[in-house]
Amino acid sequence: MFLKINHKTKYKYERPFLSLTQSIKLFPTKYRGIKILNWDVSVKNATIGKKIIESNGDQTVIAHTSKINKNSEIVVTGEVETTNNNGIISGYKENLNPLVYLRETDLTKSDSGIKRFVSKLLVKNKKKNKLSFAHSLNSAIYEYIKYSTGASEISTPAIDIFNSKKGVCQDFAHLMISSSIYAGIPARYVVGYLLPSDKNSQATHAWVELFFEDIGWIAFDPSNNSCTNERYLRICSGFDSISAAPIKGVAIGSSDEELDVKVSVQQIPQQ
């Protein structure tokens, strides 16, 4: 499938900043089945440093602007060819041992409620392997949380989501990570693009990857009850939504900012 991405992120600061430094990870992940035809990241008024490859394979650049300004704009355009890998991430170069992803963060900590939820599933899948457990966990979370915008915030932890049973893709992902870690399966948070299936769905998306010793990383999307396929384009990952954030910024001399994001992912004819 050929996908075209247009992604504009505008920050409008309340007061002009003296300088702004941002880390930007908006580059597609290279792995088997993904072909990057063209990709460009530009930042208005900023100088951009050299790209580094992080230990987890993320690609990061630092953009810096020292011009006094109220606005910042990051524009991403690109075209890629994707194939359906059924969630299997192969041929991806990274140095990090998957065991680090058994670490919890404030957002992925589990409590007795989550632990009971996972334990029940583990009992049900007693005779099956870890991978089938993961599939049933994915479905169970899909069933458990009602997708609703505005019910959670950027830093709502999995424990709260488990109690409110409401949230967006980020919250599905956090609960899935929290549950997997409790079940002893390394899990991480993934950020990327998704070709929307209808007008109402989002083009930026978050899902998870779970690690299995005999297979490697497999990408699950608990908010769609599926594994990832050719509609998904992986960007970057982390322990949770905060560590995986594709844009982080520090503005000196200013405080509150307004965010305006315009993103489109379209299927285009063969190139």
Add this chain to the structure above:
Amino acid sequence: MIFNEMMKEGSVRKPYKKIDKWIKSFPDNSYEKKHQEAQRIFKRIGITFSVYEKKSPEERMIPFDMVPRIFTAKEWELIESGIKQRTKALNLFLNDIYNSANIIKEKIIPADLVYGSRAFESSMVGFIPPRKIFSHISGIDVVRTSLNKFVVLEDNCRTPSGVSYMMQNREIMMTMFPDLFSDNLIESIDDYPVNLRKMLSSIAPQNCKNEPVIVVLTPGSYNSAYYEHSFLADLMGVELVEGEDLFTEKDKVYMRTVTGPQRVDVIYRRIDDHYLDPLCFDQKSLIGVPGIMNAYKNGNVTICSAPGCGIADDKAIYSYVPDIIKFYLSEKPILENVKTWNCARDKDLKYVLQHIKDLVVKEVHGSGGHGMLIGPKATKNQIKKFSKKIRNNPQKYIAQPTLNLSTCPTYTSGGIAQRHVDLRPFCLMGKDLNVIKGALTRVALKENSLIVNSSQGGGVKDTWVLRK
């Protein structure tokens, strides 16, 4: 048996003979006067130490004890070679676990102990710092338990503090008692700042062609060791900066100066990993430098010590240091380890809970003598409460037997008396590896107390290494 550093079988040990005479030469009461004078000098210089407590942060002075602690050249050789061995091994360990991880593949150290620790900085994996050195400055805490036995209490691989006290203690002694330094042949410690600067220069990035520009990065004047940060910057002749004085552009680090931006090559940072770069670590950090990690990874600046080197002084890793030394150096450890029970292991946990009355229990990530239990000194109720804490979170605790720390003569209100001491020698590792011939001796000022931490009321002493 407690080793008395000055006395042996009723007579004074050789290295202490002249000091013994010197102590006895004080007319009645004049010692108290001198003691007061020393404290006044400390106050005038402004050496303080703040103690983090729930109440408002409080600045305290570390009490200075005038009776020096003395090592012979031979004794020091043993300590020095042991410290060098340990520092070398721990750096090889750090470079290994952040790259090929052979020690884990060979199953010398359990993988989950390393990868599960918060001190293991995952973003450093795959990165090789200049000269493959992660921990450039170590301050390994050593205690003496007999004439020839020195035991390592803990490794400090991040940014150990205390070196400024070592230097000030010497300065004050030389000011107050210049004669002592002509009567005794004592190794000088004056060259520490020069050596520190040399070491920092030697780890500059490869692409730095000129004399490297070095800065000391401090969290600011509210930090407990701020005095030391400014002291070291001053003696090295480099700038003391805070995060906001630095910025990055195109992956290079610059310092704001009155004449415009000045490129920085080496940063001796005295702020924790966590706060170093808000774009890489804690986004809420206000004391870091955004973008500094990318500059570092692109080879445009060196950070001393490397982020993530705390895994080497993690108390859970400590018990494996003898294996680490054997694995990388094929040598026998020169300095011993204290027997350590890791409560994360079921067998150890059981032992600790059964013998807690005789043990010292510490938090794996604690420091400064906080969050620990000294079994023999604890009340029944304290033991009960602490046992519950251990049972709830066993992986958070380790336990060790109580050690007989050696004693040194120390001034007390009741005259000269024996007090327990420990030792923090400082080791620099860059192009060269050297241990300064002197150290910080911390002394527990309360009778029989084994807690020497300054945050818990311990004092300090000048520490002499006698020349051959």
